[in-house]
Amino acid sequence: MIDQVQLQQVDECLWEIPKSARADMRVPAYVYALEELLEDLRKDRTLDQLMNVATLPGIQKAAIVMPDGHEGYGFPIGGVAATDVSRGVISPGGIGYDINCGVRLLTSSTRYADVKGKIGELVHELSRMIPKGVGRGGRLVLSTGQMEEVLAGGAEWAVANGYGLNEDLDHIESRGRLEHADPARVSDHAVKRGHDQLGTIGAGNHFVEVDRVEEIYDDETAEAFGLFQGQLVILIHTGSRGLGHQVATDYLKTFLNAMPSYGLHIPDRELACAPFSSEDGQNYFKAMAAAANYAWCNREVISWEVRQSWEYIMKEAGENLRLLYDVAHNIAKIETHRISGKNHRLVVHRKGATRAFGPGSPEIPDDFSKTGQPVLIPGSMGTHSYVLAGTKESMENSFGSTCHGAGRRMSRTAAKKMVDAPTLKRELLANDIAVEAGSYAGLAEEAPVAYKDIDLVVETVHRARLARKVAKLRPVGVIKG
DNA sequence: ATGTCC
Numbered sequence: 154m155i156d157q158v159q160l161q162q163v164d165e166c167l168w169e170i171p172k173s174a175r176a177d178m179r180v181p182a183y184v185y186a187l188e189e190l191l192e193d194l195r196k197d198r199t200l201d202q203l204m205n206v207a208t209l210p211g212i213q214k215a216a217i218v219m220p221d222g223h224e225g226y227g228f229p230i231g232g233v234a235a236t237d238v239s240r241g242v243i244s245p246g247g248i249g250y251d252i253n254c255g256v257r258l259l260t261s262s263t264r265y266a267d268v269k270g271k272i273g274e275l276v277h278e279l280s281r282m283i284p285k286g287v288g289r290g291g292r293l294v295l296s297t298g299q300m301e302e303v304l305a306g307g308a309e310w311a312v313a314n315g316y317g318l319n320e321d322l323d324h325i326e327s328r329g330r331l332e333h334a335d336p337a338r339v340s341d342h343a344v345k346r347g348h349d350q351l352g353t354i355g356a357g358n359h360f361v362e363v364d365r366v367e368e369i370y371d372d373e374t375a376e377a378f379g380l381f382q383g384q385l386v387i388l389i390h391t392g393s394r395g396l397g398h399q400v401a402t403d404y405l406k407t408f409l410n411a412m413p414s415y416g417l418h419i420p421d422r423e424l425a426c427a428p429f430s431s432e433d434g435q436n437y438f439k440a441m442a443a444a445a446n447y448a449w450c451n452r453e454v455i456s457w458e459v460r461q462s463w464e465y466i467m468k469e470a471g472e473n474l475r476l477l478y479d480v481a482h483n484i485a486k487i488e489t490h491r492i493s494g495k496n497h498r499l500v501v502h503r504k505g506a507t508r509a510f511g512p513g514s515p516e517i518p519d520d521f522s523k524t525g526q527p528v529l530i531p532g533s534m535g536t537h538s539y540v541l542a543g544t545k546e547s548m549e550n551s552f553g554s555t556c557h558g559a560g561r562r563m564s565r566t567a568a569k570k571m572v573d574a575p576t577l578k579r580e581l582l583a584n585d586i587a588v589e590a591g592s593y594a595g596l597a598e599e600a601p602v603a604y605k606d607i608d609l610v611v612e613t614v615h616r617a618r619l620a621r622k623v624a625k626l627r628p629v630g631v632i633k634g
Numbered sequence: 635a636t637g638t639c640c
Contacts, residue, residue, distance in 0.1 A: 226635095249635075250635050250636065251635040251636080254635070287635095287636065287637070287638070288636085288637040289637095346636095346637080355635075355636080356635080356636080356638095357635050357636085358635080359635085392635075393635095394635090394636085395636065395637070397635085397636095398635065398636045399636090401635090401636095402636090483635090565638095
């Protein structure tokens with residue numbers, strides 16, 4: 154066992170690893186966590202990886218990990234790293250294999266109590282409508298030309314082709330389309346993998362969940378978000394499927410080969426990177442943006458499937474499901490942030506971290522300009538999820554970022570050994586949570602015991618003011634891959 | 635996360 158990393162407490166929820174902790178660190182590392190969460194963060198390579206991130210050329214201010222952080226490929230999951238656009242690098246490991254994995258929330262005008270008896274049917278219908286599982290395709294099969302439109306247009310493609318509402322676009326981060334996307338930078342192989350996966354959730358922690366609003370923490374913001382006590386809402390969590398995975402795989406290989414020519418020295422080859430302004434860096438950024446657009450289109454098409462199911466079971470228009478917001482949590486974006494009183498153009502890498510822009514930010518829609526943007530934090534299966542709002546403090550301290558979920562504390566393998574899936578399913582049902590799972594193995598991997606305590610994670614970011622609590626959601630039905 | 639090893 155290596156020596157324990159020294160953490161200096163800055164605040165109740167903030168710990169610092171000073172730049173002096175390692176000769177190669179260019180900036181300090183910040184860990185956001187209530188003390189109870191530190192033990193989990195020390196159990197794996199999270200803090201080592203965070204210090205590795207602090208060595209990246211062009212990194213600004215600090216390498217940051219959120220309270221849901223855990224070990225990932227190169228970078229910790231739950232990590233935020235901002236590099237200078239002209240002097241810094243871009244690293245696929247800082248974004249993750251599932252490019253633009255993210256979450257959206259649809260709100261209804263229906264109370265759970267009024268339709269309790271229909272939840273089982275609704276969950277069954279959702280399960281029938283929404284393809285799930287590794288490698289699964291869906292009902293949409295796109296030509297190469299249509300794929301180019303999706304990669305360039307993102308969620309707009311779904312709306313233009315009858316799979317979404319125009320009003321949805323106002324409530325998607327970046328309106329569901331990154332303009333830097335270039336379909337020509339996505340390999341034929343990646344395009345092929347994606348051609349039949351729009352409208353599918355995949356596997357792992359991806360899901361479609363029916364929830365009810367259990368608790369409101371801030372009446373005014375909840376009202377602005379269209380949330381009320383007892384309301385039925387639908388939470389969708391998925392990403393760019395095989396296409397994004399292939400983009401990550403392709404460019405990691407390219408970067409590993411190209412690294413020597415850039416003269417970049419990094420402590421771990423999983424931090425493979427290229428100067429953002431280099432041809433390789435730009436090609437990856439344009440391909441990543443295209444994969445991000447695919448993911449936004451995917452969540453839009455899934456919303457269409459949800460609305461179809463809703464119409465069929467609830468006998469009311471699918472349009473009654475309104476999109477509250479859609480957030481990315483695995484992405485790199487060009488953003489301007491103030492550091493020591495000066496504006497900087499940065500490549501903000503968020504890997505298992507959510508944008509949490511505060512009130513007045515020009516990048517969030519007008520209807521949230523007073524409250525800050527909606528932030529959606531799914532908990533582990535069968536526990537609960539949160540709706541938060543972005544803050545000015547997150548803009549000042551974490552490049553406008555917060556946590557993204559409960560965060561795994563046990564490996565998939567360990568969870569499968571420990572958990573008996575049929576028992577778990579019965580327990581969920583006993584708690585009035587209907588589950589339709591693609592496989593028992595997948596269900597076991599996602600057992601709540603394999604995750605951190607979502608309440609502690611959210612309490613950390615709330616107390617640290619990286620986002621503030623608006624509402625708590627309780628699941629009543631879940632579809633998993 | 636991922637046609638969980640071309």
